[in-house]
Amino acid sequence: MSGFFQRLQRLEPRRQQAFMAALCERLLPNYAFYAEATGHGDPKALRVVLDLVWERLAVKDARIDFDRQAEKLAELEPPAEDDSFGARRALEAVVAISSLLDTLRGDSPEAVLEVSRTSRGGVRAFIELTEGEEDGERLAAIVREHPLMEDENGFQDAVLEAVEGELGRDALKALRRLGRNEGVSNLGLSMD
Template sequence: MLDPNELETEIRNLEHWQQVAFSAALTERMFNNFALFSKLMEFGDLDRMRTVLDGVWGELAQNGSKLNYDVQLGHVDDNLVDLDEFDTFGAIPARDAMLALYSTLMCKLEKEASDAVAVSNLSYETVSAYIEFAEANDQMSDEELIRMINSHDMMLDEDAFQSEVLEQLNGAKQNAATISALRELGENQGISNIGISDEE
């Protein structure tokens, strides 16, 4: 894994629009975790959540779209999965995706770097939880589990993805081309940070 302290420092050193764009790119990659869960469980308002995230991208690209962030925060809050209601692992990454969207909106609204850091952490936590769910066993010690998670291909992919987003943002200008490239990176050919496509 990347050094969490170094990663946080890099995120905090970004300009405010870059922090929002970083958050949006990670949220975009996580979004299918919510989309598939929403379709399978007939939960929440997937179209509205897609529209909210599209609106963030639109504002970043300065295409004239405007979001009422206070209203949208309420809508996202309504789509947070209650883990007590669903006895399925998919509820966890679905909730994380909406928490990431919430933090992205808060990053834009409050201009706090800590919200972008929270999105970074959420994406890592989703990957970590999935690896533990899919591959851990009762015989593993805590040290073995941590070692397995940190060296897992999916975690290394998460490192590479967050590094690439930061690399694209460093020194970048806020324009439609920059935002379009970041969005395409976040879309990740329709595959989420835990390998989920909403077409499944």
């Protein structure tokens, strides 16, 4: 894994942003599920913020006030008192997009690692919740070998390979499609 993180850190900022944007795409359905189940949050508003990031990646001179977008994002967080599993996954989506905005607003060298770990962490939490294994070593093995974790690792590898290549308009569109993953989140959930 350390080789993976070194490759991530060596990427120029725009490539890191494209990597994070693709991961954020896959986190959005988790937020939408939470919003639908609880009535808290606004998936469309979250979508708009992420769409603006993609626009900026495609059009370098796009004039977008990312400070204002960060303020809007803060309003989309689940209520602080909600400590449910769904709220934590929804918060991960907001925090990941917020980390991405930090890189667009200035210097945030750790953001790309945070977003990668956040996405993996959500998958780990879901597996731990669904497997209910008490033994720590056994649980670690289950998490490592679980199809969802294998899928997450494969997905992040594919995104990293994509952003290491040519990143023109078509490549960005393909990356975005990859991130959208046909509407299936990193937890294997789909709104369809």
